[in-house]
Amino acid sequence: MVTDTLEIRYFDSLDQLGTDLKVGVSFEKGREYYFIVGKDASGEYNKFFKSYCCDSGIAIGDLIGSINAIPGVPSSDKVYATVEEAYTSLKDYVGKLGKRTSKASIVNYVIFTYSELIYGNVSGNPFEKNLLILPLFVEVMSGLIRDGVNYNFRKSDKILSSIRKYQKTLAVFAEDVMLYEKDTDPKSAFTRIDQHRIPSVSFSGLTTLICNNPEPEIDLVEAFIPNTFDDLISYLLNRYVIGYHFYRCANCGRYFAFTTDTKNKSCTRVIESAHYIKDIGRTCRDVGRLRSHVRGLYSNETQILYQRNYKATFARKSKGYITEEHFAAWSETARQMRDKCINGDISYDELEKWFLDNYLRE
Numbered sequence: 001m002v003t004d005t006l007e008i009r010y011f012d013s014l015d016q017l018g019t020d021l022k023v024g025v026s027f028e029k030g031r032e033y034y035f036i037v038g039k040d041a042s043g044e045y046n047k048f049f050k051s052y053c054c055d056s057g058i059a060i061g062d063l064i065g066s067i068n069a070i071p072g073v074p075s076s077d078k079v080y081a082t083v084e085e086a087y088t089s090l091k092d093y094v095g096k097l098g099k100r101t102s103k104a105s106i107v108n109y110v111i112f113t114y115s116e117l118i119y120g121n122v123s124g125n126p127f128e129k130n131l132l133i134l135p136l137f138v139e140v141m142s143g144l145i146r147d148g149v150n151y152n153f154r155k156s157d158k159i160l161s162s163i164r165k166y167q168k169t170l171a172v173f174a175e176d177v178m179l180y181e182k183d184t185d186p187k188s189a190f191t192r193i194d195q196h197r198i199p200s201v202s203f204s205g206l207t208t209l210i211c212n213n214p215e216p217e218i219d220l221v222e223a224f225i226p227n228t229f230d231d232l233i234s235y236l237l238n239r240y241v242i243g244y245h246f247y248r249c250a251n252c253g254r255y256f257a258f259t260t261d262t263k264n265k266s267c268t269r270v271i272e273s274a275h276y277i278k279d280i281g282r283t284c285r286d287v288g289r290l291r292s293h294v295r296g297l298y299s300n301e302t303q304i305l306y307q308r309n310y311k312a313t314f315a316r317k318s319k320g321y322i323t324e325e326h327f328a329a330w331s332e333t334a335r336q337m338r339d340k341c342i343n344g345d346i347s348y349d350e351l352e353k354w355f356l357d358n359y360l361r362e
């Protein structure tokens with residue numbers, strides 16, 4: 001399944017969107033695709049507007065927010081406050097519009113509003129996030145298409161309050177059913193948990209095939225189109241319990257899903273704000289990998305011995321006491337000796353003696 005390019009897509013006519021819009025989901029090759037569909041004149045969901053994509057469990061994790069207080073990563077409260085603010089100002093905006101405002105222009109304004117929340121782009125690295133806020137805004141679009149500025153926002157208000165409720169129950173689900181450290185078998189954890197503490201796993205809607213890639217090769221994928229936002233959440237939970245585990249990212253503290261064959265403890269989210277400027281624009285996974293590599297090397301006594309000698313020799317070369325040529329030959333052998341020591345071919349004392357015996361002087 002392919003996503004459209006990471007650009008805000010506006011539509012040209014209401015006919016393009018259809019009516020009774022929904023956000024459906026498809027699980028494909030370790031990723032989740034959320035797409036907007038509408039009914040055509042025959043009442044079938046044949047109008048496909050746009051799909052958005054994230055790695056498994058990222059959307060649920062984004063909705064819950066960071067579990068630990070981590071600078072630059074939004075908490076549950078912050079996630080909710082941001083959505084609520086955007087939604088409230090959207091309602092205010094629509095409330096002030098004249099009766100003759102074109103539906104198309106208002107709906108495009110909704111697209112603009114939610115795009116601000118779901119698109120990120122740091123250091124030239126574009127990505128999508130917060131995809132589970134889409135149903136809220138798509139409901140508004142649907143209402144505006146039907147009723148224009150007379151839309152009463154009742155159904156979307158309900159979705160907003162559901163978002164608040166789900167942040168709490170999904171956190172319980174993530175932690176007590178799905179978290180790999182707590183239970184390696186989500187199915188048995190699920191059968192033990194008090195079902196009132198987690199969202200329902202019963203859903204209704206339509207399971208169908210959608211064609212998202214008409215050229216060059218037709219790509220038909222299984223897709224679920226829920227009746228309501230609650231049905232979408234319940235469907236996701238079903239998928240997770242059956243086929244996934246969760247981790248809480250070691251870097252950003254947000255949940256993500258994995259199947260049993262990948263055990264990386266950092267997520268693939270792009271870091272938007274961080275203590276180290278260099279980390280911004282990288283993924284949690286890249287940063288985690290880098291840190292553990294560096295930690296492994298530096299904790300090693302052998303590496304410390306090597307670095308101390310290397311730095312001292314390098315300094316003497318910089319001052320002109322040693323030629324570039326001799327330094328190059330020495331550092332090559334020094335590296336080989338260090339690796340021999342790490343591999344256990346020579347002892348630490350032997351390596352230390354080697355550095356003393358091979359002190360470079362011209």
Ligand SMILES: [Zn+2]
Nearest residue numbers: 249252267284
């Ligand atoms: Zn992360």
